[in-house]
Amino acid sequence: MAAPVMPEIKNRRAAFDYAFLEHFECGIVLAGSEVKSLRQGQASLAEAFCTFIGDELFLRNMTIQPYDKAKSFGHEPVRDRKLLLHRKELRKLQRKLKDQGMTVVPVRAFFAGNGMVKVEIALAKGKKTYDKRESLKAKDLKREMDRGR
Secondary structure, eight states: OOOOOOOOEEOHHHHHHEEEEEEEEEEEOOOHHHHHHHHTTOEEOTTOEEEEETTEEEEESOEEOOOGGGGGGOOOSBOOEEEEOOHHHHHHHHHHHTSTTEEEEEEEEEEOTTSOEEEEEEEEEEOOHHHHHHHHHHHHHHHHHHHHO
16 A cells, blocks of 8 residues: 655745755644644645744744644644754754844755654745846746757
8 A cells, every 4th residue: 555645835935035055854843733734735834934932943924724623622823833953953053043144944844754744944045136036037047948858
């Protein structure tokens, strides 16, 4: 019997708005009904961002739709969710965030091989308008080259 295909939630807007410098894979603290909703692909990272509260990293504004069969044991669609990283990685991120224009953005949420939900985050620097135009030109050029084959 084939294993079910688990959905992957991507933040496509992040690649357009930010230049990624370094990627990290981390765990996330979720309720049971949130995992069920993620398995159905009912989540969005479009408005999400990461921030430090104390010495812990939290994912804010990630929307996970309520699981319809959870009834009274459901969850709030938008809430702060704790990200799980090694202390060494957390300290490294905190040091890098002190630089001007640096931020931590979630890139994608996915299911690892062991069934756990993981979030890929990236240390990023905001792109300027002209950088965004360059990205669009490169994307259009690639599309044209693919059509020509």
